[in-house]
Amino acid sequence: MDPKHALLLLVFAALAAVAGCTATTGPTPPAPILTPEPVTPLATTVPVTSLPAGETARIRVDHFGMNPATGTIYEFTGSLHVSSGPYRSVQVMLRYPDGQEYTANLGGMGGANATVRSFTLFPADRYQGTNPEKIITLDNRSYGTTYRYEDGEIFWVATPGTGLPS
Numbered sequence: 001m002d003p004k005h006a007l008l009l010l011v012f013a014a015l016a017a018v019a020g021c022t023a024t025t026g027p028t029p030p031a032p033i034l035t036p037e038p039v040t041p042l043a044t045t046v047p048v049t050s051l052p053a054g055e056t057a058r059i060r061v062d063h064f065g066m067n068p069a070t071g072t073i074y075e076f077t078g079s080l081h082v083s084s085g086p087y088r089s090v091q092v093m094l095r096y097p098d099g100q101e102y103t104a105n106l107g108g109m110g111g112a113n114a115t116v117r118s119f120t121l122f123p124a125d126r127y128q129g130t131n132p133e134k135i136i137t138l139d140n141r142s143y144g145t146t147y148r149y150e151d152g153e154i155f156w157v158a159t160p161g162t163g164l165p166s
Contacts, residue, residue, distance in 0.1 A: 051083040054159055056143055057136045059092060061154040062118075065128070074128055076102075076121040080136065085110010087138045092119055094132040100124070102132075135164065 051058060060079050067073040080092050090106040104119035123132070134145045134156040143158035 056158045057082045059156040079118045081116045091137040093135040096132045
C-alpha cells in the first residue's frame with residue numbers, strides 16, 4: 001500500500017474511534033431555559049420648577065455679547081421655561097429696531113415634553129450694544145416680554161397680558 005493512502009486510512013480510523021467517545025449514553029438532557037432577571041424600574045422624578053403665578057413663559061439670559069471663550073462671536077444664549085403646555089411649536093425671537101429678526105425654534109414644549117430648553121442665537125455683529133425686543137411664540141401666539149432682575153439673574157418674562165397682535 002502506498003504511504004499516502006496508509007496515512008489517510010490511519011487518520012480515518014482515528015477519527016472513527018474518537019467519534020464514538022463523544023456520544024452520550026442514555027437520554028439527552030434538555031437544554032437549559034434561560035430566563036431573564038426581573039427588571040425593576042427606578043423611580044426617577046424630574047425636578048420641575050414652576051413659574052411664578054401669572055407668567056406664561058420666561059427667558060433666562062445666560063449670556064448676551066461676545067463669546068467669552070473666543071471673543072469673536074456675538075451671541076445670545078439662554079433658556080426658555082414654559083409654564084404648562086403642551087405647545088407644539090415654541091420659538092424665541094430677537095427683533096431689532098430695523099425689523100431684522102433672529103429666531104430659535106425649540107420644537108414642542110410642556111405637557112410630556114421638557115418645560116425648560118436651552119437655545120443660542122447669533123445676531124450680526126452690527127447689533128452689538130443695541131437692545132432688541134425679546135418675543136416668545138407659543139403655538140403661533142406671540143408674547144412680548146418685560147425685563148426682570150431676580151437673585152442675580154436676568155429674565156425676560158411673558159404674561160398673558162403681553163400677547164402681541166397676530
